[in-house]
Structure formats: structure tokens, C-alpha cells
Amino acid sequence: RALPIGVPKYVVSTIAFSPLIAPDRLSADIQMILWAGGLYGLNDICKATLSQAAGAVYGAALAVEPPDPDRPVIGMVSFGSSALQYMIHLRQPLIDRGFSVAVFHGTGMGGMALESLAEQGYFAAVLELAVAEIGNLMVGSVVNAGSNRMMAAARRGTPIIAAPAFGDMIDFATWQPVPERFRDRPYHAHNRLLASASLTGEERRELAREVACRLKQSKGPVHFVLPTQGIHAWDVEGMPAHDPEALAEMVDEYK
Structure with a gap:
């Protein structure tokens, strides 16, 4: 390793x-x-x-192709555009400004890869735009990136911009039975591999505290973007995953 x-x-x-x-x-x-x-x-x-x-x-x-030394690399953790549509508009402007952008899928192995590279000092900045891997770790889901998630860039002092996208759900394998504690909750089968279930307001508070604890250990600058009307495309009025009361609890905890 x-x-x-x-x-x-x-x-x-x-x-x-x-x-x-x-x-x-x-x-x-x-x-x-x-x-x-x-x-x-x-x-x-x-x-x-x-x-x-x-x-x-x-x-x-x-x-192996050698990296371009004239293009600093920004590492991002996110999900697909069906849920986090801002990625469509965010990546290209960064490229236009002279950066190389590496977007890691936040489904466990992607987060592990980002942590490995961040530990090597590979990134000029890290954009932590999805925190699902932390929530998955906390509830014992296999879709996690290990206990060091969101720590490598913080320890090195790499600048971090973070947001709480998918701090309201946990993921598990679609082909396996829904974990008992999540059976009566709003459920989204994203594909044949991954499904998600909603977290309660208190669980979102717990996740927010854990994310904040990890970010507070950073030796470098940290900026946190906190949406108050929904944290992804499935968390808006009229969508099954939208829970205004639980969202308000999460926002309050981050504040």
C-alpha cells in the first residue's frame, strides 16, 4: 500500500x-x-x-504517461450528474483556469484512491463534495473508504473546500436485503449495484459532527459550503428523499 x-x-x-x-x-x-x-x-x-x-x-x-507539471491537480469526490448536477458546470471552468481536475466516485474505492494521492501531496486542493463514505463507515456499510477518509489532505495542510452532499443517506448493495434499521425509510435503488436509504435528523447530526471533527484537524485552509434548501438533486421539494425537518437539523448542526 x-x-x-x-x-x-x-x-x-x-x-x-x-x-x-x-x-x-x-x-x-x-x-x-x-x-x-x-x-x-x-x-x-x-x-x-x-x-x-x-x-x-x-x-x-x-x-505510464508523465504528469503535466504546469497543470496543478485538483482532487474531487462526487457522484454522477443525476444527483449532483453542479459538477457539469464546475469542472470545465477549473480546467480553463489551468488546473487538471480528477473526480473520484464516492463509492468506497474512489475515496480510498483520493486519500492515497492526497497523502502523497499530489493535489493543489481537494474538493470534498460528497460525504456519503463517512456516513457509510459510521453505520457499517461496506460502501466506505476506511477510517482515514477525509484525513490525508487535512494532515498535509492541502486547501479543502467541502460540502455536505449525500450527508442524508447511506448506501448498501442493491442485491442484498435492506438492513433492518433502514427498512421503513425512503429508499432509492440507483442501479443494480447500489441503493440508498435516508438518514433521520439525529443521524444526520451525528454525521455532520463527524465530518466537522475531521475537517477541524486540517493544518491548511478549509472552506465549507452549506446549502440550506437541499444538498443534492434528490433532496428538493417534491422528491421522495426530501425531508425539510431532517435537513434543517443537519444544517443547524453544521452551523
Whole structure:
């Protein structure tokens, strides 16, 4: 995990992709292949596996493009434009101002990748525009980025702009049963992989306190943008996820 993102990493293992390997123990850009049939020596099956792994690392090393030193990189965590439509209007102006913009999907592995790069000092600034991974961590959802989420940029003093988008929902796998504590709540099946359930006002307060606690540890400047009429496109009047009272509790806690 200490190797920077971009350095080719390939794991050949008899337990590749098994539940024994938790995602938070792996680098965000690692690749794995099953070591099949080679427990007691080489044979045609495992030789093919080794050849593929070696070829993958060699090819990846040759394919690396050096970064542009004249374009500082801004790291963002967000979701798709169906929910966070401002991203359509935010990214291009930053590019026009001379920045390279890297947007990470806030579904666990994306947040892990951003933290890894932030720890290396890769970013000129970080825009934390979705806090769902923190909420997911707090309720035990597998869709989280680990306990260090929102900490690397803060520790390095990288400038941070944050907003509470999706601080009102938790995510879980669509194909699994809805967790019992969330069964009677507003529910949104985003696709065949991810579904979301609404948090109560008190749960939103708890999440707001946790986000604020992490941001307060920053050694650099932090700016927090706090919408008061809704924090994403599904949290507006007339939409099932809109809960004005719970929203008001969250806004009050952040203030």
C-alpha cells in the first residue's frame, strides 16, 4: 500500500478476490489474479498465470504517461450528474483556469484512491463534495473508504473546500436485503449495484459532527459550503428523499 498510485501493482494469490481480502487492506489501483493449481509446483495452468501477471506489470510500466507539471491537480469526490448536477458546470471552468481536475466516485474505492494521492501531496486542493463514505463507515456499510477518509489532505495542510452532499443517506448493495434499521425509510435503488436509504435528523447530526471533527484537524485552509434548501438533486421539494425537518437539523448542526 505504500507504493504510490500509478506504480504497477499485481498480486498473484490463492485467495485473490476472496472475502479474506478486505478492500481496505489493498491499494486502490491494485490488480489481482488467482494463483490456480500451483500450490505444489509449476504446471501449464500456473505458468500461464505468471506470464499474464508479468506481462501486465511490464505493459503497465511502459504505458505510464508523465504528469503535466504546469497543470496543478485538483482532487474531487462526487457522484454522477443525476444527483449532483453542479459538477457539469464546475469542472470545465477549473480546467480553463489551468488546473487538471480528477473526480473520484464516492463509492468506497474512489475515496480510498483520493486519500492515497492526497497523502502523497499530489493535489493543489481537494474538493470534498460528497460525504456519503463517512456516513457509510459510521453505520457499517461496506460502501466506505476506511477510517482515514477525509484525513490525508487535512494532515498535509492541502486547501479543502467541502460540502455536505449525500450527508442524508447511506448506501448498501442493491442485491442484498435492506438492513433492518433502514427498512421503513425512503429508499432509492440507483442501479443494480447500489441503493440508498435516508438518514433521520439525529443521524444526520451525528454525521455532520463527524465530518466537522475531521475537517477541524486540517493544518491548511478549509472552506465549507452549506446549502440550506437541499444538498443534492434528490433532496428538493417534491422528491421522495426530501425531508425539510431532517435537513434543517443537519444544517443547524453544521452551523
